[in-house]
Structure formats: C-alpha cells, structure tokens
Amino acid sequence: MTISIYLNEILTLLKDKLPQLEASLQGPASEADIARVESMLGIQLPQELRELYLLHNGEDRMGPGLFFGLRFLSLEELAAEWQVWADLEEEYGEEDNHYSVPLGWIKERYINRGWLPISEDGGGNHLGIDMAPAEQGIAGQVINFGRDEETKYVIAHQLSDMLRFIRDTVKEGGFKVNDEEEWVYWMYGEEGAGHFLDAVRSLALPLYHAHLREIPEAGQMEQWEQALDDGWRALIAQKAASLDAFLKAKQLYLIREGLSDAAPLGQCKELRELVLSGNELVDISPLSGCVQLKKLYLNGNPVADIKPLAGLAHLQQLFLAKTNVTELSPLLDLPSLKELGLENTRVIDYAPLVQVKSLRSLSLSDLNAEQLRSLSQLKQLRELELDGADEEALAGISALGELSGLKSLHLKNMALADLRFLSGYRKLEKLKLEQVAAKDISALAELPELKSLELNGSDDIGNLAIVANSASLKKFTGSFAQFDLLKERFKQQVDFSSMIGHMTDEENERWHSFIR
Structure with a gap:
C-alpha cells in the first residue's frame, strides 16, 4: 500500500x-x-x-x-x-x-x-x-x-x-x-x-539509491588540474560549466581544436561519445581511461597505434578515416565493436576483421583485389560502404556475392558491367549507388526485400526500367530523368519525394504535381 x-x-x-x-x-x-x-x-x-x-x-x-x-x-x-x-x-x-x-x-x-x-x-x-x-x-x-x-x-x-x-x-x-x-x-x-x-x-540518481561516480581522489584531481596547460583550460571552459562538469560529461565534441595532447581526457570516466576529428593526435594512450566509451571519432588524426583502445569493452563505433593506422589486430580485443570506418587509411590487411564477430557495419575505400577477397569473408556484416576499387578488384567484384547477409550497401565511384553479384542478397533492403556507372542493373528487380534505391550522380545506368518490376521497392531517389522514366511503371505506390540534381522550372512543376 x-x-x-x-x-x-x-x-x-x-x-x-x-x-x-x-x-x-x-x-x-x-x-x-x-x-x-x-x-x-x-x-x-x-x-x-x-x-x-x-x-x-x-x-x-x-x-x-x-x-x-x-x-x-x-x-x-x-x-x-x-x-x-x-x-x-x-x-x-x-x-x-x-x-x-x-x-x-x-x-x-x-x-x-x-x-x-x-x-x-x-x-x-x-x-x-x-x-x-x-x-x-x-x-x-x-x-x-x-x-x-x-x-x-x-x-x-x-x-x-x-x-x-x-x-x-x-x-x-x-x-x-x-x-x-x-x-x-x-x-x-x-x-x-x-x-x-x-x-x-x-539530480542524484537513482533517487534514494544514488551511485557514487568513479572520480579521482582529491590528490589526483589536484594533480590533474595543475597539469592542464592554458590551451586545455580555455577549451574546458568553452565546453563545460566547470572542471567537474567536464569530468562528468557523457559527450564531448572536440573537432579541429589543434589538439596534440589527449592526456586530460584520461580522467573522463563517464564519456560515452568522443569526437576528436581533425586534430593532431599521435598518442591516444590516455583514452584507455575512458572506460565507458561507446562511440569514438579519430578521423583526420595522424595516429597510427590503436592498441590503447584494446581494453574498451563498451566501444561499439570507431571511426578511423584519414589516419595512419595500418594494423587492425587490436580490434580483436573490442568485444562490442559493431561499426568501423576505415576510409583512406594505410591498412593493407583486412583479414583480422574476420575474427571481430560483433562487427556489423564497415566503411572502406580504394580496395585492391586481395583486400576485396578478405572483405568477402566478413559474413557477419549487415551494412557496407565501399568507395572505389582498382581495376583488378572490380574485375573480381563477384566475390562480394558472398556477403549475402547485407541489409544496406553503398557503392561509390565505380564502373560496373552489371549488378548480378547482388542476386543472392535476399535480405538487402537499401542500396545507394553514388557516382556509379553500371551497364545493367536489372538484377535489382529480383531482390525480395529491396525497399530503397538511391542513384546519386549515377546517370549512366542501363536497364533501369526493369527495376519497376520490383514488388518490394517503396522509395526511389534519383535524377529527374530517372524519376520520369519510372514514375508510372510500378504496380505499388513508390515514394519519389526526394530528388537529386538540377531541374528546370517545367520539370520541377511536373515533379511536384506528381508527388502531391
């Protein structure tokens, strides 16, 4: 009672x-x-x-x-x-x-x-x-x-x-x-x-059962504060109401701040999301103290060694684009890793990713044939973004057919003969082709779960009309010419409300008239 x-x-x-x-x-x-x-x-x-x-x-x-x-x-x-x-x-x-x-x-x-x-x-x-x-x-x-x-x-x-x-x-x-x-x-x-x-x-939560935060002891706190240089003091004042608030922060966005020293971040025990894109960080060992991290952006830093991240048991999303990272074996010690961005890195060998069983989303660029073969072994993937591949890799693109569990695929900057390698993608729901040329995409009409198709800057597409035979497609995004070709062909209602590229006044009026 x-x-x-x-x-x-x-x-x-x-x-x-x-x-x-x-x-x-x-x-x-x-x-x-x-x-x-x-x-x-x-x-x-x-x-x-x-x-x-x-x-x-x-x-x-x-x-x-x-x-x-x-x-x-x-x-x-x-x-x-x-x-x-x-x-x-x-x-x-x-x-x-x-x-x-x-x-x-x-x-x-x-x-x-x-x-x-x-x-x-x-x-x-x-x-x-x-x-x-x-x-x-x-x-x-x-x-x-x-x-x-x-x-x-x-x-x-x-x-x-x-x-x-x-x-x-x-x-x-x-x-x-x-x-x-x-x-x-x-x-x-x-x-x-x-x-x-x-x-x-x-508030002190949970009410009447507040948990003590893991914060430095008084001496450690004083030592930490004294070690802050003027740049970090100014940055902390800009990002948080107080030093304590900075230490308690759940999210920190430190983008293009000229940081070369990550040491003050080592005491941010409650951080869940940390964005450090566009800085000058080489040594990220202090981040091993950010034990609750869930999402980490290191894009655009000259860091090469990611071994300090190996103990972050809760890290789910890691973005390393445009870094000097070459070795991926430390990722084997990230049991929760679900999403990984590796565009424009110096990584040569993607084979270690096969053992990262939790990995579900991956972004890569400029693959060669050997890397493509390694990629084809990542059966655990559900989302893939691939930006560019050399001629030998494109010749062997059929290897991607092994990734039949994908639900989302984004291909960029490629010229393909056809998309037959997707024919086994029975779970694919979303496909985006960006700056892609393909002589024949008729294979898409047979994909049973395909719901969204986007053609961004992909005007050189063959047999596009056959896509209208898809019974599952719900949303199409492309140029006006592509919209005009498809708009009356589907048996089901398809969302054409997104448009890419320039339209004349007449075309804009015809598009608006159709989607109203």
Whole structure:
C-alpha cells in the first residue's frame, strides 16, 4: 500500500496550492481493465504500477501533471502510446546515439517494447516503467524515453521511490505552480526548473539509491588540474560549466581544436561519445581511461597505434578515416565493436576483421583485389560502404556475392558491367549507388526485400526500367530523368519525394504535381 500512502500525502500537501491535481485524477481502473491491457502488450504490469491504476486510471487531458507537470496516462492511453512506439521499433529501434546512465542498466536503443509510457509531455517524451532492462537493471525501474531523450536515466529503482521523491519535494517547497489563463500546471524546482526530464540530469540518481561516480581522489584531481596547460583550460571552459562538469560529461565534441595532447581526457570516466576529428593526435594512450566509451571519432588524426583502445569493452563505433593506422589486430580485443570506418587509411590487411564477430557495419575505400577477397569473408556484416576499387578488384567484384547477409550497401565511384553479384542478397533492403556507372542493373528487380534505391550522380545506368518490376521497392531517389522514366511503371505506390540534381522550372512543376 506504499503507493496509496505516498499519493495521498502528495494530494494532501497540494490541497491548497494545486487542488486541480486531485480533481483531475480519474476513477480507479478495474482488474479486468489491467488484464486487457496486459494481454494487448504481452507484458504483466509490476505490482506498484497496478496499485496506482487501481487507485486512479490516469489523469484528465488538461490535468496539471502528476509527475511534476508530466500528465499521468490512463491505461488506454498507455496502450495507445506503446503501440505507436511498437509500430516504429523494427525500422527505428536500434538508432544510434542512445546512452544509459548508469551504464548497463537500460538497453541503449531508441525504442524498446519493454518500456511502458506512464506519462507524457505532449511532445513525444515520457516518464516510463522499464520492463526489459539491460543486464544490471531492475525490471520496474523508472526511466525517461521518447523523441528527444537520447540519454536515458534510471530515475528511480521503482515507482514508489518516484512518488516518495515527489512527496518529499512538495514538503520542502521545491516546486512552482503556473496558473495560465486556461491551464494550471506545476514544475519541479522553486523557480520552476522547466521540463522535469531536463531537470533529472542534475539530480542524484537513482533517487534514494544514488551511485557514487568513479572520480579521482582529491590528490589526483589536484594533480590533474595543475597539469592542464592554458590551451586545455580555455577549451574546458568553452565546453563545460566547470572542471567537474567536464569530468562528468557523457559527450564531448572536440573537432579541429589543434589538439596534440589527449592526456586530460584520461580522467573522463563517464564519456560515452568522443569526437576528436581533425586534430593532431599521435598518442591516444590516455583514452584507455575512458572506460565507458561507446562511440569514438579519430578521423583526420595522424595516429597510427590503436592498441590503447584494446581494453574498451563498451566501444561499439570507431571511426578511423584519414589516419595512419595500418594494423587492425587490436580490434580483436573490442568485444562490442559493431561499426568501423576505415576510409583512406594505410591498412593493407583486412583479414583480422574476420575474427571481430560483433562487427556489423564497415566503411572502406580504394580496395585492391586481395583486400576485396578478405572483405568477402566478413559474413557477419549487415551494412557496407565501399568507395572505389582498382581495376583488378572490380574485375573480381563477384566475390562480394558472398556477403549475402547485407541489409544496406553503398557503392561509390565505380564502373560496373552489371549488378548480378547482388542476386543472392535476399535480405538487402537499401542500396545507394553514388557516382556509379553500371551497364545493367536489372538484377535489382529480383531482390525480395529491396525497399530503397538511391542513384546519386549515377546517370549512366542501363536497364533501369526493369527495376519497376520490383514488388518490394517503396522509395526511389534519383535524377529527374530517372524519376520520369519510372514514375508510372510500378504496380505499388513508390515514394519519389526526394530528388537529386538540377531541374528546370517545367520539370520541377511536373515533379511536384506528381508527388502531391
């Protein structure tokens, strides 16, 4: 009954300052209502959430928001919002740039069917209950997720902790009521800190169970600060509100800053994304201290030795374009590596990548025949971008037919006789040809899963009309002439809303008229 105790205390404490909250809460849901939603979701609600819904089935649409302005959703609204996200999960669920705080508690995805939206902000963001946590998480933990929520926090271990925090905050007067002409709502913080999902970033989380950060001891911290040169001091002042905020940063973008010394980054233990493109770094050994790194950009640095990265167990994305890297064997010690960029490097031997079983996405350039043969052995790949190959490699391009598990392929700067090597790509969903000439692309019509075809600067394409026989294609992007050739040929509706290249006024009018 902890839920009812905390809720009653909240309503009693707010009786004078925010009576609209109690008035907006709807009557109780029934056990049958809960069972119906559980059946729809395929998820059993945790006991505390059941208790809350047995007290009140959500909040009126113009309610002030039980969760510091975030409106409490009814069971029906929870199910409807959940379904919206579930319908998008297959296409968008694994989008990048999503992080868990603490690390390993929330699955680092954009969408997860195990997240139950119990509140809304009106902009596609939610306070939710996580019923499918990551390895270290707790089923039933309270998290943030939604359209704008890249970093997801374990706000509370359980719903009762969230309600307890609301009660304690009200007791301390740490809130503000906003009385607008047609709507009354409240906000966290005495001055109104704004959106509660923004405010959580500065709270000690999880509520009442805050985890201590791994930060240097006082002596180490002082030594670190004293070692900073004037350039680094100025850069830190530009990128963070304080030295402590710099050390706590989850993302740092240090692009073309003239950096030749990475030493100060070694104490950034909580970094998840680090962009160091276009600097002068040769020695990256300090980055071994960035133990939580998920994404690292080293593009355009003269670094050659990547052995210091070998201990980064959480590193999933590594970009090394235009570096002096030659040896890939250190990547064997990156158990989570999923995406790798190696364009314009000095790597000769790609064979070590065969043993990187987690690798799913790879970008390469200027392949020779031997490198192409090594590439054809990477059966674990799902996405490939290949920019250029020498004549001998192009003559043996059929070797790429071995990569039948690919879902996305991007070819650049090539002249090909045909695309028959793709005939076994039964899972290919997206193909982009950029500055590619091909005498015959009729093989594409037989690919059962091909949904998107883009021809960017690829005007010299033979047998393009046969692509209209594809029953799976949903989106085509190309020149006006290519659009004009294909627009009436498909049996299914195809999205032609993207166009590449110049159009005359007449062509622009004809294109707009067709896509309206």
